[in-house]
Amino acid sequence: xxxxxxxxxxxxxxxxxxxxxxxxxxxxxxxxxxxxxxxxxxxxxxxxxxxxxxxxxxxxxxxxxxxxxxxxxxxxxxxxxxxxxxxxxxxxxxxxxxxxxxxxxxxxxxxxxxxxxxxxxxxxxxxxxxxxxxxxxxxxxxxxxxxxxxxxxxxxxxxxxxxxxxxxxxxxxxxxxxxxxxxxxxxxxxxxxxxxxxxxxxxxxxxxxxxxxxxxxxxxxxxxxxxxxxxxxxxxxxxxxxxxxxxxxxxxxxxxxxxxxxxxxxxxxxxxxxxxxxxxxxxxxxxxxxxxxxxxxxxxxxxxxxxxxxxxxxxxxxxxxxxx
Amino acid sequence: xxxxxxxxxxxxxxxxxxxxxxxxxxxxxxxxxxxxxxxxxxxxxxxxxxxxxxxxxxxxxxxxxxxxxxxxxxxxxxxxxxxxxxxxxxxxxxxxxxxxxxxxxxxxxxxxxxxxxxxxxxxxxxxxxxxxxxxxxxxxxxxxxxxxxxxxxxxxxxxxxxxxxxxxxxxxxxxxxxxxxxxxxxxxxxxxxxxxxxxxxxxxxxxxxxxxxxxxxxxxxxxxxxxxxxxxxxxxxxxxxxxxxxxxxxxxxxxxxxxxxxxxxxxxxxxxxxxxxxxxxxxxxxxxxxxxxxxxxxxxxxxxxxxxxxxxxxxxxxxxxxxx
Numbered sequence: 005x006x007x008x009x010x011x012x013x014x015x016x017x018x019x020x021x022x023x024x025x026x027x028x029x030x031x032x033x034x035x036x037x038x039x040x041x042x043x044x045x046x047x048x049x050x051x052x053x054x055x056x057x058x059x060x061x062x063x064x065x066x067x068x069x070x071x072x073x074x075x076x077x078x079x080x081x082x083x084x085x086x087x088x089x090x091x092x093x094x095x096x097x098x099x100x101x102x103x104x105x106x107x108x109x110x111x112x113x114x115x116x117x118x119x120x121x122x123x124x125x126x127x128x129x130x131x132x133x134x135x136x137x138x139x140x141x142x143x144x145x146x147x148x149x150x151x152x153x154x155x156x157x158x159x160x161x162x163x164x165x166x167x168x169x170x171x172x173x174x175x176x177x178x179x180x181x182x183x184x185x186x187x188x189x190x191x192x193x194x195x196x197x198x199x200x201x202x203x204x205x206x207x208x209x210x211x212x213x214x215x216x217x218x219x220x221x222x223x224x225x226x227x228x229x230x231x232x233x234x235x236x237x238x239x240x241x242x243x244x245x246x247x248x249x250x251x252x253x254x255x256x257x258x259x260x261x262x263x264x265x266x267x268x269x270x271x272x273x274x275x276x277x278x279x280x281x282x283x284x285x286x287x288x289x290x291x292x293x294x295x296x297x298x299x300x301x302x303x304x305x306x307x308x309x310x311x312x313x314x315x316x317x318x319x320x321x322x323x324x325x326x327x328x
Numbered sequence: 329x330x331x332x333x334x335x336x337x338x339x340x341x342x343x344x345x346x347x348x349x350x351x352x353x354x355x356x357x358x359x360x361x362x363x364x365x366x367x368x369x370x371x372x373x374x375x376x377x378x379x380x381x382x383x384x385x386x387x388x389x390x391x392x393x394x395x396x397x398x399x400x401x402x403x404x405x406x407x408x409x410x411x412x413x414x415x416x417x418x419x420x421x422x423x424x425x426x427x428x429x430x431x432x433x434x435x436x437x438x439x440x441x442x443x444x445x446x447x448x449x450x451x452x453x454x455x456x457x458x459x460x461x462x463x464x465x466x467x468x469x470x471x472x473x474x475x476x477x478x479x480x481x482x483x484x485x486x487x488x489x490x491x492x493x494x495x496x497x498x499x500x501x502x503x504x505x506x507x508x509x510x511x512x513x514x515x516x517x518x519x520x521x522x523x524x525x526x527x528x529x530x531x532x533x534x535x536x537x538x539x540x541x542x543x544x545x546x547x548x549x550x551x552x553x554x555x556x557x558x559x560x561x562x563x564x565x566x567x568x569x570x571x572x573x574x575x576x577x578x579x580x581x582x583x584x585x586x587x588x589x590x591x592x593x594x595x596x597x598x599x600x601x602x603x604x605x606x607x608x609x610x611x612x613x614x615x616x617x618x619x620x621x622x623x624x625x626x627x628x629x630x631x632x633x634x635x636x637x638x639x640x641x642x643x644x645x646x647x648x649x650x651x652x
Contacts, residue, residue: 090566098566098590152591233584242414242422248588255581260557263596264572266422267476270594272587 007056007115008305008322015047017305020056023111023119030068030122032077033326036138036299037061037113038319039312041171041228043106047309051107057309058114059106062137063326068122078140079113080124080278081105096123097275114305116325126278129286135299138321139176139292140281146176147284148276149224149247150184160185164218166239169226170197172295172319173249177224179290182206186222191235194316200294224249230256242266247273295319331380331439332629332646339371341629344380347435347443354392354446356401357650360462360623361385361437362643363636365495365552367430371633375431381633382438383430386461387650392446402464403437404448404602405429420447421599438629440649450602453610459623462645463500463616464605470500471608472600473548473571474508484509488542490563493550494521496619496643497573501548503614506530510546515559518640524618548573554580566590571597619643 007020025031038060046053059081065072083103084096091099105120106112128137155163163186167178170192178190178201189207191214192198198208219241225232228250236246246268263270284290297318300308305322312320331344349355362384370377383405389396407427408420415423429444430436452461479487487510491502494516502514502525513531515538516522522532543565549556552574560570570592587594608614621642624632629646636644 095567148591242424243419248584250588255583257579258582258584259579260572260582260594260596263594264574264598265596267472267596267598269596270584270587272584272589272591272593274588274591 005116006302006325007111008058008302008309009056010047010054012049012054015057015306015309017303020115023115023117025067025119028122029119030072030125031066031117031119032061032063032079032125033066033117034061034063034113034115034324035134035326037322037324038138038142039309039322040142041173044309044313046107053107055106056111056113056115056118057106058112058322059104060138060141061113061118061324062128062134062140063118063324065125066117072122072125076128076134076137077125078128078137078278078282079105079118079120080126080275081107081141082275083110083121083124086123114302114322114324116302126282129282132282132285135296135321136285136292137282139295139319140278140285141275142173143176143180143281143284143290143292144276144278145173145249145274146180146276147280148273149177149249150180150280151277152247152271152273153222153245155184157185163187163221165189166191166220166223166236167226168224168232168236169228169250170194171226171228174224174226175200175295176290176292177226177249178206179204180284181222181224183284183289189220197316197318200291204291220244222247226250230258233258237262237268240266240268243268245269245271247271249273296321299323329440330626330649331435332382332626332633333380334371334378336373336378339381339630339633341627344439347439347441349391349443352446353443354396354449355390355441355443356385356387356403356449357390357441358385358387358437358439358648359458359650361646361648362462362466363633363646364466365497367438368633368637370431377431379430380435380437380439380442381430382436382646383428384462384465385437385442385648386452386458386464387437387442387648389449390441396446396449400452400458400461401449402452402461402602402606403429403442403444404450404599405431405465406599407434407445407448410447438626438646438648440626450606453606456606456609459620459645460609460616461606463619463643464602464609465599466497467500467504467605467608467614467616468600468602469497469573469598470504470600471604472597473501473573474504474604475601476571476595476597477546477569479508481509487511487545489513490515490544490547490560491550492548492556492560493552493574494518494525495550495552498548498550499524499619500614500616501550501573502530503528504608505546505548507608507613513544521640521642524615528615544568546571550574554582557582561586561592564590564592567592569593569595571595573597620645623647
């Protein structure tokens with residue numbers, strides 16, 4: 005089958021063997037796959053991954069338990085062992101022996117087909133288009149913040165939230181926090197991206213114009229830069245929370261003393277729950293359509309990754325052959 | 329009156345004017361004052377403070393409202409404005425206009441007398457000796473962790489906690505967490521200090537021998553070093569909490585990516601509530617007597633600070649003249 009691989013040197017569209025599903029695994033024929041910044045990081049050496057890239061997909065179950073055959077699905081990306089301490093606590097996303105689709109010891113979704121644990125499948129509700137469902141994984145990562153902070157609706161309505169970064173994840177996070185009830189201010193670099201939020205009545209500022217006049221209860225760092233981290237620290241009120249949504253990979257010069265003095269909580273946040281993300285897509289609460297930059301066939305996967313790596317690019321989707 | 333001052337160049341015992349209490353302030357005749365690492369940091373330029381040092385004290389109210397006159401007291405160190413947003417929310421310790429005793433725009437307690445807001449006074453229960461009561465402020469900082477984590481007794485009993493650092497604060501934190509019900513492992517450099525904890529049935533390891541074989545729910549960084557921070561990150565389970573109890577002052581090379589990947593919460597923690605600290609001292613739940621290294625008269629304050637700065641030193645107390 006055709007697939008987009010990373011061999012440690014180059015991203016290439018190559019012919020690869022069909023996936024061989026293990027026990028309790030299904031094979032999904034991929035309709036659409038989304039290119040994430042993590043894919044681009046991997047293609048710069050992050051995680052030392054080798055294999056088929058990609059972890060955002062929507063497709064149709066081709067092999068697996070009968071109940072799933074032919075169903076349109078999305079898939080969680082952490083393949084848990086099911087037996088360790090974390091798994092027993094229901095924290096499979098933190099399984100210490102996990103493989104991660106397209107990231108760690110498991111082939112990914114930039115392919116005609118991908119094998120995933122049946123336990124990771126979620127049926128896509130009718131009425132959710134493929135081009136929206138393919139956002140389930142990154143949208144779940146945004147919903148993770150709600151799961152971690154665990155506030156009720158009235159508490160959210162009292163929160164003033166800052167989202168730093170108008171990348172794909174930042175745009176989703178801002179919408180999710182606004183949907184939860186918070187009053188959100190989003191700061192970014194691109195007027196056209198910030199407009200996506202403004203159309204949803206979210207306050208926005210261009211980074212170059214932004215002069216914060218208040219402190220925020222919750223700040224989300226989604227720029228992946230040291231300056232974003234520092235801006236979040238400066239803009240968060242004492243006893244407030246900074247959500248670290250992007251990995252500022254590697255070592256950086258940072259000053260944590262303000263976190264102690266202002267007793268700020270820094271909350272690392274990664275993958276999230278699929279169910280609320282699918283519900284939000286089904287009810288049209290989150291605009292993902294405006295985040296799509298381009299769609300390209302799998303055969304042009306290398307070009308698609310280059311396109312996704314352009315400064316200011318939004319989501320680039322790969323058409324992988326299956327029809328949902 | 330006699331006082332120990334920092335003028336930006338040297339620590340000196342000098343003759344200083346008597347404190348002039350502002351409205352709503354009392355004057356406390358100081359019996360004992362404790363030397364904290366923060367005092368030593370200030371005498372290296374931290375905070376740019378100039379004036380009388382010291383913020384840990386026990387003494388007797390000499391001027392102030394009649395109800396307080398002659399009473400033995402300790403004093404909170406953050407002098408709040410009482411009118412700002414933080415103060416209105418009951419977060420006077422985070423008042424943006426605060427002065428801080430011996431740290432920020434307010435003379436401190438290494439003196440015969442010190443002026444403090446009446447609102448900051450706490451009566452010392454009978455039966456608590458001066459040499460124990462003088463630990464109220466650092467002990468309150470340890471109790472702050474309990475206030476911030478806000479777990480009930482049964483939740484604490486399920487927690488496995490790590491305390492990194494056997495400095496004065498580390499020894500208090502380890503005892504407070506054990507008192508809350510957690511199973512605590514403390515790691516430090518000094519066998520004699522760790523023995524204080526071992527006598528309270530707290531597990532201990534010398535840093536040089538420590539090979540962590542498990543991950544902890546809660547890790548407290550009380551070493552003030554980058555290596556302590558890194559050890560805390562490595563030893564904390566996914567979705568666990570690291571409490572930053574010491575300011576690693578200045579900028580350091582740090583990697584925050586593990587916090588995101590393991591969704592760890594980093595909790596900055598500073599000053600704490602006096603009431604539970606005084607109760608713990610009154611009921612003998614925390615051993616502070618073993619933390620005292622030496623007592624010296626105020627007149628030898630410069631020498632006392634040098635003594636407190638020796639590697640491995642415990643608490644050095646200054647005898648400031650009043651008798652409690």
